[in-house]
Amino acid sequence: MRFTLKVWRQAGPDAPGAMQSYEVDGITPETSFLEMIDLLNERLIAEGKDPIAFEHDCREGICGMCSMVIDGVPHSPERAVTTCQVHMRSFRDGDEIHVEPFRARAFPVLRDLVVDRGALDRIIEAGGYVSVKTGGTPDANLIPVAHADAERAMDAASCIGCGACVAACPNASAMLFTAAKVAHLAHLPQGQVERAQRVRAMVEQMDAEGFGNCTNHYECMAACPKEIDVEFIALMNRDYLKASLAADDA
């Protein structure tokens, strides 16, 4: 198969960037999208040019590193996949494919398709944890959890923190990511002690990072490789309002 790639090239955080065109040929349908870029990069290196910088790690859909916007959709228009799981058979021979970095003020471009998603880590640091005394490994299932709660907690916990929700949101809002992390712990008994404090701290950090505000477009859920439900955003909204309006302002 042959493709025309239009890829965002940017030499550094403050360098100007532009879309650049590349022809790739001889690609088999079972080649993955990232392997296709690997092949292109080998050619660029052989030609003495700068390879296209992009992030990746597990290449099996669990680490959330492979961030890029393919044909206008984070992780490509294919539903519920990460970029590393996209294969060239999803495209037609001769297609022109557009590849851009995730765009958000809170995700500054470092180089080409690589953006700094440290803002998401800082939201987690603000409250996405439970405080426990360390010691021996506790027995599994020592604390009863209702089945429905366990399922919902797992649904929320399947967020891999890739940032596609931010990239897809017309307002570059990180509500789905933050909500998934809030909801994951809010559904479990271990998360109750710090529940109010957690949601406030995480929303405050999210705002401080310069993400936009949710306007309920639900683009985030449509682009999410793990199909995280916007229902969790409603949960976070409610928890935040309850925690902020009811809490004694300590």
Next chain:
Amino acid sequence: MSGLVRVFRSSVGAKALMALTGLGLLGFVVAHMLGNLQIFAGPEKLNAYAATLQHMGPGLWVARAGLLALLLVHVGTAHHLVRANRAARPVPYAGKKDIATTFAARTMWMTGIVVLAFVAYHLAHFTLHVMNPEFSQWQDAAQRHDVYRMVVEGFRVWWVSAIYCVAQFLLGVHISHGASSAFQTLGVRHPRLAFLKHGFGPLVAIVIVLGNLSIPLAVLAGLVGKQGV
């Protein structure tokens, strides 16, 4: 900064403010429509209703102040949010494909501005009588302001009716997203209330648009106010 101010300056709090003021305005829009539909019951009914509102005394000013406050907070918060949202993506995508969003959701600020302009026009037209000073003079047999005649004569001008129709349609577009969105923003989660977050907005929007459009359309069709009122 006091605690409450801080809450409503946060993204979630500001959105809650949008939702609460939006739902407040929606309540007014529904009540206003139901009141005006009394035009189909004839001049007596409508003029009596208008006179009752006029004679609420201080209550009238409290209601007006409340509405103005709702509108100011709604518009002010919208301005803040829209600016923040634009700033959140300084470098736009070369080509972004939307999958889930709707026309209504993407045009909230535009439909909002049209509604704001329409509210100003509507007040100038039927409340302040700026364009038609003669409206103030019209009285019915019971010496009440003849609101019925004012509305009929007002809507007989086809382009005035056209302005109302376009504005109502855009108000409907605004509400079709807003009235559902508001419940998501306020954290409604019970599965039995799920319809509030989905079908409710489009449904009230259709009711409001049809209800409000029925008045100018009935006047233009000659169904209301036949024979020189």
